Amino acid sequence: DSGVTQTPKHLITATGQRVTLRCSPRSGDLSVYWYQQSLDQGLQFLIQYYNGEERAKGNILERFSAQQFPDLHSELNLSSLELGDSALYFCASSVGLAGGPSDNEQFFGPGTRLTVL
Amino acid sequence: DAKTTQPTSMDCAEGRAANLPCNHSTISGNEYVYWYRQIHSQGPQYIIHGLKNNETNEMASLIITEDRKSSTLILPHATLRDTAVYYCIVRPRTASKLTFGTGTRLQVTL
Numbered sequence: 547d548s549g550v551t552q553t554p555k556h557l558i559t560a561t562g563q564r565v566t567l568r569c570s571p572r573s574g575d576l577s578v579y580w581y582q583q584s585l586d587q588g589l590q591f592l593i594q595y596y597n598g599e600e601r602a603k604g605n606i607l608e609r610f611s612a613q614q615f616p617d618l619h620s621e622l623n624l625s626s627l628e629l630g631d632s633a634l635y636f637c638a639s640s641v642g643l644a645g646g647p648s649d650n651e652q653f654f655g656p657g658t659r660l661t662v663l
Numbered sequence: 664d665a666k667t668t669q670p671t672s673m674d675c676a677e678g679r680a681a682n683l684p685c686n687h688s689t690i691s692g693n694e695y696v697y698w699y700r701q702i703h704s705q706g707p708q709y710i711i712h713g714l715k716n717n718e719t720n721e722m723a724s725l726i727i728t729e730d731r732k733s734s735t736l737i738l739p740h741a742t743l744r745d746t747a748v749y750y751c752i753v754r755p756r757t758a759s760k761l762t763f764g765t766g767t768r769l770q771v772t773l
Contacts, residue, residue, distance in 0.1 A: 548706060577759065589707070589750075589763035602759045636706050643759060652761060654706030 549573065550655035552637050558661045564625040567658045571618055571639030577601070578620040579640075579652060580612055584633035595620055596643055627662045634659050667751045672768040675745075681738040683767050685751030688732040693756045696727060698736045700747040701766070707750065710736065741771045 549572035559565055571578050580592040582605075591604035595614035606612075609627075614620045624631060638652040668686040675681040687696065698710040711718055711725045713734070718725045724737040738745055750766040 548708070550706070579759070579761075581761075588765060589701075589761075591760035591762065594759045604760055634704060638706070651709045651712070653709065656706050657704070659704075 548653040548655060550637060550639050550653050552635075552655040552658050554658060555656065556659050556661075558663065559627060560663055561627055561629060563627050563662075564623065565627065565660065567622040567624070567635050567637075567660075569620045569622070569637030569639075569655060571620070571637075572653055575639035575641050575653070576618065577640045577643060578614055578618070579638040580606075580620070580622050581636040581638065581654075582633050583636065583657075584630075587633075589636075592622070601643065624660070629662050632660055632662045667753055667764050669749075669751050669764065669767045671765070672770065674770050674772060675738075675741045677742055677771055677773055678740055681741040681745065681769055681771070683736040683738075683749050683751075683769065684733065685735070686733045687751070687753045690731050690753050691755075694753045695756065696725065696731075696734050697752040697754055697761065698723070698725065699750045699752065699761070699763075700745075701750070702744075702747040707763075710749075741769075743771050743773070745769065746771045 551570045553568045576597045579594045583589045592606040593612050594602040598614050609625050612622045634657045636657045638654045640652045697712040699707040701707045713725045727734045748766040
């Protein structure tokens with residue numbers, strides 16, 4: 547158990563819909579990362595937040611957005627869903643920022659499996 | 664980010680050492696080598712990381728060549744529970760994201 551929790555575990559929805567995935571980082575971790583894992587693209591970094599602020603962006607579609615709340619939990623919002631958005635979505639957390647004195651080892655949650663029909 | 668090359672798959676007998684190689688010939692001086700693994704469809708799990716010195720922890724050892732162009736992850740006594748996809752990742756010191764490649768699928772057998 548990494549200490550990172552994600553809800554829901556499974557989500558089945560239809561094309562065109564909007565969903566919200568939730569992540570609670572490990573206690574004390576300030577950074578939250580979102581990754582997408584699909585069969586054809588592998589594991590891809592989407593976005594990172596540190597203490598409520600966006601710090602890095604990867605291959606995140608404009609239909610997707612995220613935020614980190616004052617209690618440090620994070621939500622990933624996926625809208626206008628397409629079949630190709632079906633994937634495993636992982637959240638990870640770390641103590642600090644890359645390059646900082648803190649340990650930047652990322653701890654991953656169990657993921658949310660999204661199926662778009 | 665420097666590109667990594669890993670064998671697609673490897674087999675290892677239970678109880679033997681598993682040596683997983685990784686080439687990262689374009690690595691630069693400020694880039695770390697990280698290893699993660701993913702068991703089935705679980706979240707990736709951190710194993711170890713290093714800059715230029717060899718590293719060891721309770722899970723594995725990491726051997727980095729002197730020129731830093733390749734590394735080897737060693738699982739000293741592989742068990743069936745070590746069956747997973749192992750990812751070698753090169754991460755710049757100033758970057759946060761992890762760039763995963765296709766990894767090596769390690770199958771540990773009886």
